[in-house]
């Protein structure tokens with residue numbers, strides 16, 4: 001019988017930053033948990049599995065299973081160290097700004113919803129101390145790629161139930177994630193509660209478009225069907241048509257003035273990175289991966305910039321500094337907590 005691990009009884013305290021050693025404690029008794037080879041045991045006999053060296057605070061199956069499959073299949077695709085293009089690094093620098101990015105060294109960073117770890121490796125190369133988690137088994141991909149690259153601790157856990165005390169992290173990063181949760185506001189409030197006073201948080205969020213675009217129109221047309229499909233089957237279909245359709249899509253997109261509108265109206269989803277410098281084989285791989293990403297996610301609720309502003313509570317007096325702008329996946333927010 002499958003055991004449901006009770007996240008609420010797990011709590012991580014005493015994070016020793018330099019050596020990244022973590023003392024696990026049972027919040028009920030405040031005593032340390034007993035660590036066996038494959039699990040932690042609390043005084044009240046709850047068990048938390050440790051599989052492939054990664055603590056797991058989740059049910060075995062959850063709504064992010066398609067993401068887990070995606071990130072383990074395309075484990076290296078978007079890593080700068082693999083693509084040899086500094087796309088993740090440039091995106092971080094653009095979105096965070098030099099002021100924030102340059103202060104990450106030695107900071108305790110929480111990366112929420114890490115996927116395969118394209119940003120984990122950038123934080124590590126910036127000498128940050130990184131705690132990185134995802135609800136899916138994408139954490140296995142991240143661990144395989146990044147566990148030896150610096151001070152990183154990776155676990156499988158849920159945004160709604162983060163096993164760390166409140167006001168614990170210097171910096172919290174959550175890109176590409178919140179729109180994929182069942183309740184983005186609740187998810188945002190949960191990560192924000194883990195931020196220290198004087199710390200910063202950066203999120204991004206999918207933009208809701210009010211006119212046809214190649215990124216949104218075909219995707220939201222098909223999602224009612226594809227998000228419910230068997231992910232393996234969906235991936236097989238995408239792998240069949242993208243290599244054939246990508247050159248056609250590229251040709252149409254390059255038609256001056258109307259190319260983009262035409263690809264928006266044609267109901268064939270195709271994530272086409274025309275001009276970011278990838279070679280032909282990489283463009284096919286990225287197109288298959290991101291088309292799958294767009295069509296398979298269980299939840300995908302875009303927002304306007306104003307709706308994102310409302311979600312993060314711009315009027316909240318707890319903000320020392322606040323910026324919101326169009327960029328990255330749609331809308332970017334950086335907040336310094338008072």
Ligand SMILES: C[S@@+](CC[C@H](N)C(=O)[O-])C[C@H]1O[C@@H](n2cnc3c(N)ncnc32)[C@H](O)[C@@H]1O
Pocket residue numbers: 064067068071112113114115116117118119133134135136138157158159160174175176177180181293
């Ligand atoms: C589009 S991916 C983005 C991954 C990574 N941040 C990136 O930009 O490459 C969204 C990720 O959010 C994760 N996710 C969704 N809901 C989550 C939750 N409740 N807790 C933690 N991670 C979650 C998914 O498993 C998935 O890996």
